[in-house]
Amino acid sequence: MPAKTKKRGNNEGSIYKRKDGLCCGQITIGRDENGRQKRQYFYGKTRQEVADKIAKALNDLANGIYVEPARMLLKDWLHTWLWEYKKQTLRPSTFKDYLCYIERHINPTIGHYKLKELRPEHLQTLYNVKYQEGLSISTIKQIHTVLHSALDQALKNGLVNRNVSEATTLPKGKPKREIRILSLEEQQRFIAALERERLKTAFLVELASGLRIGELLALRWKDVNFKDGYIEVRRSLQRVRIFDGGNSKKTALAFQEPKTEAGKRIVPLPPVIIEELKQHRKKQLEEKLKAGALYEDNDLVFATELGTPIDPRNFERLFYRIREKAGLDKSVNFHALRHTYATRLLEANEHPKVVQELLGHKDISTTLNIYSHVMPEIKKAAAMKLNSLFEDIKTKGNHS
Template sequence: MPKKRGNNEGTIYKRPNGTWCGQITLGRKEDGKLKRLTFYGKTRQEVADKINKAINSYNAGVLVEPSQLTLGSWLNTWLFEYKKSSLRPSTLQSYEYLIRYHINPALGHYKLKELRPEHIQLFYNEKLKEGLSPRTVKYIHTLLHGALKQAVKNNIVARNVTEATILPKQRKKEIRVLSLEEQQRFLQALEGERLKAAFIIALATGLRQGELLALTWDNVDLKEGTIKVKRSLKRVKNFDPSIKKNTILIFQEPKTSSGIRIIPLPPAAIEELKEHRKRQLEEKLKAGEVYEDNNLVFATELGKPIDPRNLLRTFYRIIEKANIDINFHALRHTYATRLLEANEHPKVVQEILGHKDITTTLNIYSHVLPEVKKAAAMKINHLFEVDNKNKKSK
């Protein structure tokens, strides 16, 4: 039974799945039927707020009739009213960018009720011709499918037209791995660098750039020789009007639970971290009261988080010095490749890297597996060897 509603709330009730639903009636259509709008939320208050917002918009004459609602307007509503609270800041930024830069210029003007599968399919095909990767097109598809799925739930459209489209085949991305000789050149180029330890840890643990910059000393156990990964540092677009900045640095949780993990440290990396800790304490003493202690393992000389862009500037200067052409992620790929080359089990590599599924690990590092399989076969080769000496005596 619906809970008694407050003023101007419409009908609000709890659904069997635990979420809340609310409906309001705003006059009648030309055919005499009632105009009804439906809203969903995780709490009763969330639904009540959405209803009040819709009523205020209606009274101000700016509420759009469902039949006149464009894809561009709906995507904005879907992203900021339905998805924002459940998305990581970096994902919100990605969605907003794809909508603004790719989807709306091509499809935003279509009314939802007029949008057809061929409109979406042509859009995908054109984006591929423009040079967008199949992976990005699939990401756009995921976004559109989610937005239109919600539109179906809200009875704005009868079907999700993205379900009738065909996605491009995914191309396997080539990965760059340092050779053993290049790895030595890279390590030599680190000598004298203030952030030498950061790049050694990246190469010795496979940490992503954001994970490296978010690492705190309370998640480093130098005695046991382990680090715990719990979050990452990202620079994202600012959607808070109260903050007068276009972008902000934020710490965020991993995408999946597998991203939270404990990684063992090789002895050389432990010693490097000990030396780095000493230098950092000296910097803290030198800076005095202006030092901002965030307990970060890798911070600026004043203790503040290092902007990912600044770390990359240092990285590219180092690889230029070493005469190597790689990106930062190649350090992670190199780490994983070295483990597999040493016959480490792929399941162990998956857990250390924080991949949700072992299939991801196997697909990315399939170039190493033939040699690993060959080495495995050689381990049982002796079982098939005939003892020629005994054979001759018979």
């Protein structure tokens, strides 16, 4: 005799696979005003994923904290999406950025809307308001990325019928400000201002490599090849937010791998800079001996006098002081040193593809867009190289 099928309780969900490959389950979450059962559906790529969602919902129901999707606010869903779906896959710095976009920009403006009632015009208003407030186009695009991803997950989960972010139009940016680079004379003034500075070598390496500030401060001595004259970029130092399950505002310094494979790269250095690094290492060893047991050896090329990582914010403050000493205006930020490095290479007729690889850009279009101000001169120089090929034609024409 066949075994009897166990009767399911009202709150036990059956899970099945749909034709589109998604698994689906449902539970009873209560009754409506007419006494009819209210059912809630859950979706996932695997049966286990759906089972976990059902278990959480049943637990929330038992504890009286379950929120029906029809009543769920956008801010509630963004919290769930960020912590349950993205926390484990995002870099700490990216997670910090996403949380900032949500808390500072999205929730105060449209977080109070019910998820199911969210319309394209709500998002459009958000983008327009932020643009009028002077928020950069790149930041507005990041806010849009957060909303699009969160609503896409809500769509997969059956919480909404469509992704309303796809029906919005992002504001068009104003003409980009021309990037600031140091003239040759300004570069010499800056270098002269580095004399007697403890971290003089760090700024010289920057001018000779164009590293991002976090990459520069994350360099280890094992990343420096004195014999062949290059440094290897493998990681970056970032200030990230610490999360313990709550909304902690604490931050800490952390070493992270580059966002893309292009970020991992080898950057050759001029012999004079390699020599500077050797001298810098000798001085660092003297500091280590002086500090004794207090010294924390992290193998960092550029560290505090006790060997600990240098906070990028403190390093920028040092840069501002040196900038003032050199008599440079405030339009020169630290990133201008990176721009100066790239511009000098292009001015020396280095191929843009090589410059892209040295800077760690994922796509050459990024390099070409940023340094478009140099390209006309490069094109002109290329045309002049062809001039000699036509000299004979000119000569023959004069004799005909």
